[in-house]
Amino acid sequence: MEISYDESRDQRDGQYREKTGNTEERMKGWARLVLILIVVTFLVTPSGASDNEIGITNPTVIITGYQVTPAVLLPGDTGTVTLTIKNTAESASMKENSGVTLGGTFASTKSTDINAFIEKIHLEENGIKVLTDDFDRLGELGPGQSIPVTLVIQAPEKSGIYFPEVWIDVKGGRSTRYPITVNVNTDISTQKKPALFVSQIRPDQVAPGDNCVVAVNITNTGLTRASDIAIDLNSTIKSLVLTTAGHYYMEHLDPGEGMNFTLHLATDKNTPIGIDPVILTIVYHNPDGTIERQIETIGIPVKGKAVIAVKSFSTDPVRPVPGNAFTLIIRVENTGTDQANSVQAALESPFSGTNSTFIGSIDKNSDAPAIFYLQATMDGTIPTNLTISYNDDFGSHKITEQATITTSPGSGILPIVVMILILLIIVGGGYWYLRIRPGKWNGE
Missing domain, CATH: 2.60.40.10 (Immunoglobulins)
Known part of the structure; x- marks a missing residue:
């Protein structure tokens, strides 16, 4: 059999393959373009927002402190636990980004604090007994705000240190777990500190205008040394003035040590009646370097005096x-x-x-x-x-x-009347003798 070669068919097949290849190349080019547009779209306009992005950080609360009253419970005693709950305003916020540029950055950022809604407060007993129910749906707590919550507890019959745990659930936010310490009839050593006790000897009463003397003693009744002790005295009454120094300094006072000084004060007649205060301010340092400030009042009893x-x-x-x-x-x-x-x-x-x-x-x-x-x-x-x-x-x-x-015996009405009567008697007697006496009218 003889096979003949058709050249025109080969030409048609080549033209078809050329057209097909060009179409595939064009299809691949369009696909790459669509992919690029999709990527750019996600960069410029994030999903869920047309021209801005809103990021919400879940709100939460923290316990900034607590107090157990009394500090040491006896076995079976009832006490209270007071919690201080605060909204973490910086993390409980809504962040809004707007003005996206082509480079993928934001032209402006705005943060708005949002409230934390407290759904439940529960105290897990862990050895103690909680006498109050859980606080359900306590409500919203604004950014940076604090709220005290008090729970009633009862100590167990056995002495020891117990660690009940506070559970706080926040709507749409993170829950909080916080252990607290309850001391039941246990002697726990605390940080030793100095303690300055002020005593005074003053007069029972001072009259306005008089001077007075007050003896002051400051004793360290604490367990450690008080250092750099500065004492400042100031009268709050203008007419009650110090006539001696109003500033004193002591390098240190060890436990049991004391210092004495005498105050001389002067008053005037305008000094108010009553207990007139002289303010005594003490500033000293603890062993750890912290500063303590103590304010005492010396009362001067001013009482009025009659003259x-x-x-x-x-x-x-x-x-x-x-x-x-x-x-x-x-x-x-x-x-x-x-x-x-x-x-x-x-x-x-x-x-x-x-x-x-x-x-x-x-x-x-x-x-x-x-x-x-x-x-x-x-x-x-x-x-x-x-x-x-x-x-x-x-x-x-x-x-x-x-x-x-x-x-004055020569003065007065009675002597004058007597003299007038005597004078009248004398005049009457003379008139009678000269004019009216018997025998005169008979020619005698």
Whole structure:
């Protein structure tokens, strides 16, 4: 059999293969282009956002501290555990990124804190007994906010150290597990520290205008040394001033050691009545270098004092006449800084009548009269003694004043009337003798 070669068919097959190869190359090129566009699309516009990206960090809370009351429980005793729960504002936030550039970076970033919703607070007993129920759906806690939560517990009958665990569940966030320590009748050594105790010896009372002295003692009643002790004294009352140094320094005080110093203070009449404070500030260092600041108050008991004196002394009439009644008026004044109470006046004199009178209370910078009703019994200058007694915050007091009362026998209405009567008798007698006597009208 003879086989013939068809050249035109080979040409057609070559043209077909050439067209097919070109089509495959074009298809591969389009596929690469589509892949590049998909990658760029994911870089420029992340999935789930059209022109920005929002990243949310789950909110959570932490326990910043706790307190067990009492610090040491006796077996079977009831106590409380107070937790301080805080929202971690920096991690519980919503972050928004916007303005994506072609290089894949963000033009601006915005962070917004979000609330943490506390769903449940539970105390896992671990040896102790919890008397309160769990706190369910406590509510939202704002960024940076803290909230105290108190649970009631009961100690077991066996002494020891127990570690109950606090479980806090946050909606959509991370749960918190936090162990606490409960001491049941166990002596645990604590950090030894110094302790400065301030004692004072001061007067029971100080009158405005008087000076006073206060002795101060500072003793270290702690277990370790207090170093670099600086003491500063400051009066809060302008009219109560220190007349000695107000600053003291001690290099150190070992346990049981003390230091003494004396304060001299001056007052004036404007110093307020009552307990006037002098502030004593102590700053010292613990053995670990931490600084302690202690504030004490020295109270100065300022009490008002009455000062009684005789202001005036007068009689009515001015010059009594023997045998006549008169009034003695004595004005008593209080020049002190407080009220005088139970003021009484007593008179010692040869005159008859009242010899004592009750005045009552006299306020400071005021006066009151003491009135005596007397009968003049002699003439001349008569000495009298006046005694005034009174009370104030400092106790009972007495003062004595001397005075004189002058009587005038030639003065007064009665002697004048007598003289007029005598004169009238003399005139009448003379008229009778010269004009009317018997026998005269008979020509004798």
